[in-house]
Amino acid sequence: MFQLPSGAEIQSIIATLKSGVGFFVPEIYLSVLFMLLIVVDLTVKGRKNNLLASLTALGLAASFFLIYQQHALEPGEIFFGMYVLDEFALFFKYFFVLSGILAVMVSVADEQLNRQVQSIGEYYALIVAMVVGMIMMASSADLLMMFLSMELVGLTAYVLTGYLKNDLRSAEAALKYLVYGAVSSGLMVYGFSLIYGLTAETNIVKISAELAQHGYDPVVMILASLLILAGFGYKIGAVPFHFWSPDVYEGAPTPITAYLSVGSKAAGFAILMRFFYVAIPHGGEPYQDIAGLDWLMLLILLSIASMIYGNVVALWQTNVKRLLAYSSIAHAGYALLGIIVMDKLGIQATLFYLLSYLLMNIGAFYVVILIANRTGSEKLEDYRGLGRKMPLAGAALTVFLISLVGLPPTIGFIGKLMIFSALLAKGSVYIWLALIGVLTSVISLYYYMLIPLNMYLRDSLHPDENKDRTGMVHQVAIAVLMMLTIYFGLFFQPLTDFAKASSSMLGLTIY
């Protein structure tokens, strides 16, 4: 029979919640920012795209300060184990705010978006909401919280994908995204329910302890892992949960494509790492599997399939956004390699890889947007002869693509180096994975180079002698991104140190 809690109990619940609030300041601030943006949108008259954009960017940038202050706090669980604050979560807080700012910058650059859309207000508000959702994904320590935060990210992403209301492709993309998202969420929740059935717990640390103490049926566990992977795999865009991504990436407004490809993908990685590393045991005494098949093996298969499928299918793409979509499937495969290693070096490598991917992929999409502003197209053949007409954009895109291939001296090379180092540090066990990784990156060279090939080696189909009219701000922005890509390819120590410091996760069961 349900009993009302006594006054003292209520007092203690309130006290716990209150003490947790201090750990939740950036999230609260960002939620306020979200509402503020809506209010500003409603109250200010006239064209306010730039006002809203700068407000969003500045507001997001200000949250860096609040996040920075959280370093002083002792890592721990808050809200009755629903939510955690640790170095790992902090890393992703910085990461998602940064990706939000970059998304705002590329949105400002996109003329198509600013021309077609009547009211841009909710657009920026939704970007902020997505930042909140992704931060919560990276910080959730409870199955319920994980599901809720993933839905928050998902729902905002569906709306943003369909934001070009008059564009059929955009609407189609949103619908596909929604349908696939609903299915994979359903599968994931089913998996969660199986885990709950095994342990009667929703907190991942407690789940881990419970599984260690009482053991489990390996068949149920592999089924639950597979179902949950459907949800996470959908977010990171790994084969075979990738079917949405080419269409969504092609149809969505390009800034949103860029944002999804780095932000929501990284959030998927964060939640995947936290869930599997903390909750589900691997190796050791209580661990059981069926014939070597466990979640780690599933991840290995996912990774191999993603690297091969993403890189090979990208070879035939003629639309640059689609090409980058397939390549992002492949990059999910590379980043998974770092998770498979199951040690701190692997976590460090994955975090660094995500950072490098943020920089180079946003950079690449930025230039794609600037080029689309000029040509109105994302087709490969319309890139012909652009190298000479847009010298800076061409050079920058080439650098970003070289970085995506993983050639020095760029940050992408260091990302691959870290991943392969993590694999080879394990001795000869994972050499085969590393071999697949390097061979598929040779394949990737071919399709990435199709873009510089068209820009520099071929002459334009339609002669147009317009001067490059890209705004100064955007010229500077891509120049800075390009230089950072090279700078961090040569002097990557600050970023790798940061990634290392961030590899400590609350309740981590691996070594």
Next chain:
Amino acid sequence: MLSLIVFLPILAGLVILAVPSSQKQIIRIVTLLAAIAQGVLAVLIWQGYDASLPGITAVAGGAPEGSFQFIERLPWISLDLGSFGSLNIEYFLGVDGLSITMVILTALISTIGVLSSWPIQKQVKGYFILYNLLSTAMMGCFVALDFFLFYVFWELMLLPMYFLIGIWGGPNREYAAIKFFLYTLFGSVFMLLVMIGLYFSVIDPLTGNHTFSLVAMASQENYIKDAILGPDNVMWRYAAFIVLFIGFAIKVPMFPFHTWLPDAHVEAPTPISVILAGVLLKLGTYGMMRINFPLFPEVFQASLYVIGVLGAINIIYGAFCALAQQDLKKMVAYSSISHMGYVLLGLAAANSEGMVGALYQMFNHGTITAMLFLLVGVIYDRAHTRQIDKFGGLATYMPVYAAVVTIAWFASLGLPGLSGFISEAFVFVGAFSSETTRNIAIVSVLGIVFGAAYLLWSLQRMFLGKRKPDAAYDLETGADGHEHIHFHDWKGKLDLDARELVMLVPLAIIVIFLGIYPMPVIGMMTSSINKLVEVLSPVVMTALY
């Protein structure tokens, strides 16, 4: 000093970036000045070089000083990897007998390449920026003593080369450029894995940390016994040797990985062909001598016969292919493949004579092939064709050109008195005195015969006899009653002009001088080669294992 010689071209590139693209002459002069300064520095390094120091490995105790020279060593990156210690990457430059000759060659060929690039009119600014980038990358590869740094320079070469062939090349340039890029990248990604594996297997005796230092890696006592590429892991050491070898062999290029080369050469503009044949191919064999062999000496000893056979295939197959070519440039490209085969054969001999011959052949092939490609460029500029049978009787009308061609062609076929002879002779002496490669040497000598065949045959068809009916030029009787030839739309001097002479004459002098008195170059390399042979010798290895 070495930093300066490596980064001067990049500095020039940055200067060019600030020059408006209409100022073509300034752009050219800046690049030329940088290249000349590089040459001066190379001469200074050569003057200050002490040929008695061995190089290859560190002196006893692990310090590179006293073995390498002009060392520049700075900590670059030090990453904390937790239980794996720290990842230390150094900015580590230095030269020894292996690299000093290549540094001089690179400086020389880069300068000549700039002169050869003078007539280029298309996107001059972009061209010279990429050229300078390429120049820095090549020089960096030869002086880097940290594997990571070497790898960065190695990969840095690919992109400029891709664009230089792809934008300024011939009609089929897209195909040639991406083929070059894919082949080389395919080879080098394995190198990346081997590099990481070596890192986890080697300890720097001085610091006790893992290291990327090639100097530390060259001493087998620095390997951790049970590490992934340590002495106990025989299988992975073989695998690493093979993939490294393939990576470098693609660059050489060695049969069956050679098919990118004729395509790249035929499409590349003349100066890029010169750089490609003169310097880039040497990086393949240099990499073998610096990295592939000394790091895995026992595998090297086990594969001598295979390497020798592959060298012989290169020599003979390359010569046969050259014999069949109608396109003069393609013929020269295949002759490159054939001549790089001698380098492989000399390496397979694994004795001092063979190795000296190999390294000397690398230098000589650099100068001679540069001449060959320049000369092909000269006639192509005038006639816009390279078909051998579109010429005939040129010696009568272009006597200076014919004379220089004769020197280059004879140097290439190994005529005594010219530099190519000495290196090929050394290679054969070395290969013959090693029992493993003796039979291969006997077969390979045929390569010289075929080499003479295609070179002399092309010389005869193009320069002797009379104008052919469908030749690429017309005959006119001048005012003085003599017959002249006339190329259809060539406005310049019929015979070699001043710029072409400035490029060709110094090379010709070097080829002749080093054919008579090779000691200036051989003297620099002997102590390093002796050390390398010692490092590779089975006796030393038995003591270790």
